[in-house]
Amino acid sequence: MLEQSNDGARTPKTAAADSVFQNGSRSAQELACITEDSLLEEYNMLMSALHVSVSKHLFTERFEVVWANDFYYAMTGYTREEYERLFENCCGMYFQNDPEEYAKLSAKVMKAFEAGEPGYECLLHMRQKGDSFTWIHVVGKFTNELIDGMPVIYSTFTNVDDVVQIERERSIAYDNIPGFIARYRVGEHGLSLLYGNDRFAEFSAPSVRPRCNDCCKAT
Known part of the structure; x- marks a missing residue:
């Protein structure tokens, strides 16, 4: 199954294959993680190219970020590192200077959850770095996934200033x-x-x- 060049030398492709398969050096679990990481990276690039923020949150009052693509942070004007350091990587802290906007989001989320709806939508006026503002359309999806006993929500943010x-x-x-x-x-x-x-x-x-x-x- 390994490929060789015409002179019998191993190609980079065969070397990579050897590193994965030879003598069972990597378990099925490790290979699955590699595949998942690759897919996640491609998804991140695709959504960022489309200017769509995609994020995964704990369903708590603070709405902690479990994972987010690069564009999630780009929409705020902060780098990932700045956001994590200044706002503890959660929406509640990020909206601390705009409690009315965050209350609007929280009310939408709770109303949809209590009504048994699969998700929610909300229009928010979001502050960015430098105290400029942008309009974002938030769409959230409830899941059955739990992390440390806490429910998980998937969310997308899109800029709707033009609309x-x-x-x-x-x-x-x-x-x-x-x-x-x-x-x-x-x-x-x-x-x-x-x-x-x-x-x-x-x-x-x-x-x-x-x-x-x-x-x-x-x-």
């Missing part, structure tokens, strides 16, 4: 159009009001004025 900007511009445009503008969602139990422009709000009772998306209210 937020478009929504803001559309909101401004709607408010400057004469007449009523309203947007509804068609759901299983009927229509739900998502947005109404200022003229719609003036005509309607204040109680029915829909709250615009959080992204439209932030400055």
Whole structure:
């Protein structure tokens, strides 16, 4: 099964094969770890190239990071080492200066978990290094996996600044159009009001004025 060059010399490929298989020098468990590490590295590169943050967290109040790809840290503006040192590698510490945003995330997570849903979604205004901000769309998935008795959550963060900007511009445009503008969602139990422009709000009772998306209210 080992390959040789035409002159009978061993090629690098055969040398690598020998190091793995000769005399059973590596166990099946070691080979599995090598394969897993290679796949994880490729996955990290792929998700980072797509500008998608992927992370694995303990389901606790601190939301500790078990593993995260490079882009998870890049989105914050901190290096992996800085994040681990300054924030103890957990979301709770990272959002310590923005408790309202973290409370919003926590509420979404708990509501979905208590309702027995498979995961959750949330839009957050995240502070970055240097006190700049970015909008991120958070999608989480509950799992049956346990680490030291604690449940594990998988999560993705994606930058949605462009989407937020478009929504803001559309909101401004709607408010400057004469007449009523309203947007509804068609759901299983009927229509739900998502947005109404200022003229719609003036005509309607204040109680029915829909709250615009959080992204439209932030400055």
